[in-house]
Structure formats: C-alpha cells, structure tokens
Amino acid sequence: MKTIGxxxxxxxxPGMNAAIRAVVRYGIFNNLRVMGIxxxxxxxxxxxxxxxxLSSVADIIHRGGTILRTARSEEFKTxxxxxxxxxxxxxxxxxxxxxxxxxGSFKGxxxxxxxxxxxxxxxxxIDNDLGYTDYTIGFYTAxxxxxxxxSKIRDTSTSHGRANIIEVMGRHCGDIALYAxxxxxxxxxxxxEEELNVDDICKKLIQGRNxxxxxxxxxxxxxxxxxxxxxxxxxxxxxxxxxxxIPGHIQRGGSPVAFDxxxxxxxxxxxxxxxxxxxxxxxxxxxxxxLIDKGIEEAIAEESDFDNKMFELTKILSI
Ligand code: ADP
Ligand code: F6P
Numbered sequence: 001m002k003t004i005g006x007x008x009x010x011x012x013x014p015g016m017n018a019a020i021r022a023v024v025r026y027g028i029f030n031n032l033r034v035m036g037i038x039x040x041x042x043x044x045x046x047x048x049x050x051x052x053x054l055s056s057v058a059d060i061i062h063r064g065g066t067i068l069r070t071a072r073s074e075e076f077k078t079x080x081x082x083x084x085x086x087x088x089x090x091x092x093x094x095x096x097x098x099x100x101x102x103x104g105s106f107k108g109x110x111x112x113x114x115x116x117x118x119x120x121x122x123x124x125x126i127d128n129d130l131g132y133t134d135y136t137i138g139f140y141t142a143x144x145x146x147x148x149x150x151s152k153i154r155d156t157s158t159s160h161g162r163a164n165i166i167e168v169m170g171r172h173c174g175d176i177a178l179y180a181x182x183x184x185x186x187x188x189x190x191x192x193e194e195e196l197n198v199d200d201i202c203k204k205l206i207q208g209r210n211x212x213x214x215x216x217x218x219x220x221x222x223x224x225x226x227x228x229x230x231x232x233x234x235x236x237x238x239x240x241x242x243x244x245x246i247p248g249h250i251q252r253g254g255s256p257v258a259f260d261x262x263x264x265x266x267x268x269x270x271x272x273x274x275x276x277x278x279x280x281x282x283x284x285x286x287x288x289x290x291l292i293d294k295g296i297e298e299a300i301a302e303e304s305d306f307d308n309k310m311f312e313l314t315k316i317l318s319i
Contacts, residue, residue, distance in 0.1 A: 013138025022268025133285025
C-alpha cells in the first residue's frame, strides 16, 4: 500500500473535514501518498483528484461541510462509469480508497472492492441511520442544532401559549427527532418507527394546557406527514394556535461538536490502519465506547437500531 485516496459522498455532515484531516495526516505519518478525490464518486469517474499535503488539511477540523466537496453520482452506478473509475484509479496509482458517507456510498465502496480495489467506509451522515454503528459522524452536531431551535422556539411558544411543530431531518430514521426531543423536553415526538396518532397528540396538548403548561413543542420527523397540514389539524382539534418551523438544511451545516470531531479523528486513523493491514470492504463504526469494523455488506444489511426504551422514556418525562 503506497497511495490511498479519500472521498466524501452523499449528503455532507459536520465532522467530515475532521475525518479527512485524520486520513491525510495519519496516512502521511505512515509514509503514504494521500490523494483527495473531489465531489464523491464523480471525482473518481472524471479524474478530479489532487495529492494532499499536511497543509491541505490545516484549519479545517472545526469547519462544517467537506473541503473535498460531495455529490451524488449516477454515472458511477453504471458499468461505463465503473470502467472509467477503475481506469482513473490505475492512472493515479491508487491502491486503496476511504469513502466517507452513508449507506449508498458504502454500496459504491463495496462494488469497487469487488473489482479488486481495497476500500474502507467511514459513516458520515447526520441521519444516524446505519444500524451497525451506535453513531455516525455529524449526528450529534445536527441534534445540537435542532436543540438550539427548540430552545428558541420554546421561548416564543411560552409567550404566546401556542403549539409549535418543528420538522427535523433523518430521511427515514427518527434518531434526530428522538435525541433532540429528549434533550429539549418536547411534549410529543413523531418518528417513522411508530405509527402517527394525531388524536393522542391532541389529548396530550389539552391535558398539558389543563394543568397550566404554556408551551407545547412537537418534534416531527420528515417524510411522515405534511407539517403544515398537521398543524392545521391540531389547531382545529384543540383550538390551540399552532405554528410550524422547518430548520431544513441548517441541520447539515455548522461547526462540528466535540463528539463528532473525536469520532471522526479516530475513525479516519483507523481506516488508514485497516488499509495498511491489507483489509478491504470494511465499515468502521462505534459500539459501546469502542471502534469496531465490519464487512460493508453485513454492515449495511443491519436494521437501524431505534432506541425504543429511550422513546418510551420521552413519553413519561413529558406528561
Ligand atoms: P448516502 O451515501 O448518503 O446514502 P446516496 O444514497 O445518495 O447517499 O449515495 C451516494 C452515492 O453513492 C451515489 O450517488 C452513487 O454514486 C453511490 N452509490 C449509491 N448506491 C450505489 C450502488 N448500488 N452502486 C454503486 N454506487 C452507488
Ligand atoms: O441524508 C442526509 C439528509 O440531510 C437527510 O436527512 C435528508 O432527507 C436528505 O439528506 C436531504 O437531501 P438533499 O440535501 O439532497 O436535499
């Protein structure tokens, strides 16, 4: 192993830069050449690649986004795209590739490994929707961003005595809603892992009002129901004025929190280590307090491990 490449793919996540920094610095420390592949798999297909130096990753550990840029590449999924990518890998003399992204990006990494290229996946997505790992890079930063929104909305919710719906990201995973909802003391949390019951939410709102609660925060995971229509239904059924806030892509940006920087740094170094040990098609994760690595295929086949116990706790604590 002499030359390795690193790319970020799919949706960006705060902490990706900290992972790139760790790959580059740990790689160079181990006498490897490290190539930065730009815009995800597009860079591999089009040869948009630059050698990274120690200084290429200076002053980025605290920055959101990804200095390598990211993209979704349809071409890479085609046979022709894969052929082009394999040719570029040969021309640049790349022996192994570290892919930072979500499950789609991991599928691409596995395909490359089937063509004889060593690949390692680092989980980078705010959604925390990969079941094989407790946490993905960017998740805790997104949770903190939502928490900040909850705190601000709670102020005005209390002043006006309104119900406020906050729609959060997560694709088809309720983790951002669950963690931010627990930390923010939300009255109701709507997640894809449990069937929506609007009447229960309304009942809870009215019970809260009857015992003098002024604010009502409802956290809604995206892709379940139209937030504005839900707001109208709740207002009609309870008589409580309801407002909707959708933080949207604000959740994808910002300076990564310490936890994301720490796991990104550790995972970046471990990825290089695995390539040096001759491993391929491995996904790095975190279980308990330690790093793990698993076959990529096995890792992406694992169901998301939604924490039902914690979800039940949020219901008890918000009565
Ligand atoms: P994420 O990695 O965040 O889940 P996507 O699902 O959009 O994001 O995947 C990112 C990129 O990974 C895709 O644009 C594509 O280039 C590559 N990819 C996804 N699925 C496959 C696949 N089955 N085979 C090859 N490449 C894939
Ligand atoms: O996967 C990260 C994520 O932000 C999801 O939470 C969201 O559903 C999706 O990406 C949004 O994608 P885009 O940035 O393409 O709008």
